[in-house]
Amino acid sequence: MKALFGQGQDSLSIKPGDSSWPFWLAVPLYPYSRRRTLRKEVVKDTIWTFDQMQGILYTVVPIRMTVVKLSEGGLLVYAPVAATKECIRLVQELEAKYGDVKYIILPTASGLEHKVFVGPFARRFPVAQVFVTENQWSFPVNLPLSWLGFPSKRTHVLPENSKDAPFAEDFNYAVLSIDLGRGSFEEVALLHKRSRTLLLTDSVLSVPESPPxxxxxxxxxxxxxxxxxxxxxxxxxxxxxxxxxxxxxxxxxxxxxxxxxxxxxxxxxxxxxxxxxxxxxxxxxxxxxxxxxxxxxxxxxxxxxGRPFVAPILQSFIFTQAPQAVLDWADEVASWNFQRIIPCHFDAPIEATPDQFRRAFTFLKKKSSIGEGFLGGGSQPLPEEDFEFIRELEENLTKRGITSPQKEKV
Structure with a gap:
């Protein structure tokens, strides 16, 4: 895959202001006001990823935006990242060759680490229509999207049926929605049919052995x-x-x-x-x-x-709230014909089949006759002792009324 920093420049030669992110105080994550952008071509003349870095206490991981060329001309953007000069210039290079950014997808409901970027990004691409999931919310204060910079006249809720979306010729999508009491966990799985590429936000990931x-x-x-x-x-x-x-x-x-x-x-x-x-x-x-x-x-x-799996905090906190809904969503996504997955964090692309994707959710099923238990990736369990702190945290948050007790037993 071909990677580009800036306009084909190396990582040391861009101007300091090109990576500046002035809105970092909204979500103060490392590296704060300076964010580099790495663009990679995943599928030739079709799909590109834009990686930035963020974290807390030097626990840094990639955060990723994906751009896809539309068959009608133009571009679709999934999960925008910080709209630095460098990032926008890299997108505009694609626009010059393939057409305007026409659609911007926010594929989550509560994740400020994704939501905070959409408004500033959308303002740089004034013809783009912004699509969000239905149950949007924010914490600690539930603010309307317009207060977060979303363009009110260009922001729409994704149609319930993906066939009714204006980009249906190129994409299928399925929305996972879990009621958490104070808000919803939502994720849009988006399939680019022609390249057989599945775009995800947080639900499934893969960890590389070496740093990205x-x-x-x-x-x-x-x-x-x-x-x-x-x-x-x-x-x-x-x-x-x-x-x-x-x-x-x-x-x-x-x-x-x-x-x-x-x-x-x-x-x-x-x-x-x-x-x-x-x-x-x-x-x-x-x-x-x-x-x-x-x-x-x-x-x-x-x-x-390197197999795809569900992050431990989602296994413990979120997906056990509605295991059957998660499994039904996973079944629908696994019915699609894809050969790679691009999540918003950690490794990408992940070469994976629908069956490998589906097996990542077997931790939601009780032990079966073939010996599968609460498995992290459908083949071996994640160590129980590593979940101890997450489970203690979940219990404390539930006691304080910050999170809801588990609604469905797995």
Whole structure:
């Protein structure tokens, strides 16, 4: 796949202002006001991905927009990212060759990390029609879309039947909607029929063994997490970048994996005072955790050879709220003819069959006669001990009334 930073430039040669994102305070995630964009051509003259990076406490992962050429001419954009000068220029290069951006899809209902980008992006493409799912909401304050910058005259709810959408010639879609009490989890699975490519937001992902290219543009987070203690200096090597990425993945998907031990506050403070780097960038030497020897086994179990799977937090928090609805949605999507999946996070594209997609949801079924249980990818279970913190968090949030108790038993 061909990758481009800027206008065919390398990662160091663009002007600083080209990656500026002035609205970062709306969702203050790293790297805050400066976001690089990596464009890759996935299907020649047909599909392109635009990767940026974001995270919390240097737990950084890709966030991805996908652009598809329409058979009638023009472009469809799925899940916009930050509309920096660099990003817009890369889209405009495609417009010059293939036609205007005609449609913009927000494929989720609550995810501010996706929603916050749509308004600024849509304003840069004034002929584009914006389509959203029906049950839009935001937290902590439920604001109307117009207050988030969505163009009111150009924003529409996706038709219930994908055949009624103006882009039906090229696409099928199916919307997963789960009532969570205070709002809904929603995801639009969008199939580009001609290229047999399935676009997803959060429901299914795949983890690469090595850090994605966009994450390596700024390797500091990788090296930060490659350390074994606050006292260690880590060289910038390929092995250390990979080590940091694999630990970041465990943080991102389990929040606090079983292979992680938290240091006592006293010890963490003593180590911080002795740390070789006590700069603000290094959190003044604060590094309050250490990894057990088996952390790599936890990563390999999670990765599962790169197979598509459902993120642990969705397995525990969200999809168990309506398991039958999720399985019905997965069955509908699996009935389509696709050969690759492009999710909004982690690896892409994922070469996967409909059967592999469907098997990612077998954790919602009880044990069967062939021995399948609550499986992360349809072939082997994710380690139960790695779910412990997520389940404790779920219980605490439910007790406080922030989340609803499980409605359906799996």
């Amino acid at each position: 290219e966009i994450v390596q543009v700024d390797p500091y987070p990788l090296l930060f997490h490659a350390r074994d203690s606050a006292l260690e200096r880590v060289e910038d090597t390929e092995a250390n970048r990979r080590k940091g990425w694999q630990r970041i993945t465990l943080f991102a998907l389990y929040l606090r994996p079983s292979a992680l031990e938290m240091s006592g506050q006293g010890q963490a403070l003593r180590d911080a005072l002795k740390a070789p780097d006590r700069s603000k960038k290094a959190y003044f030497g604060w590094f309050p955790f250490k990894w057990k020897a088996q952390w790599q086994q936890s990563f390999e179990a999670l990765r599962g050879g």
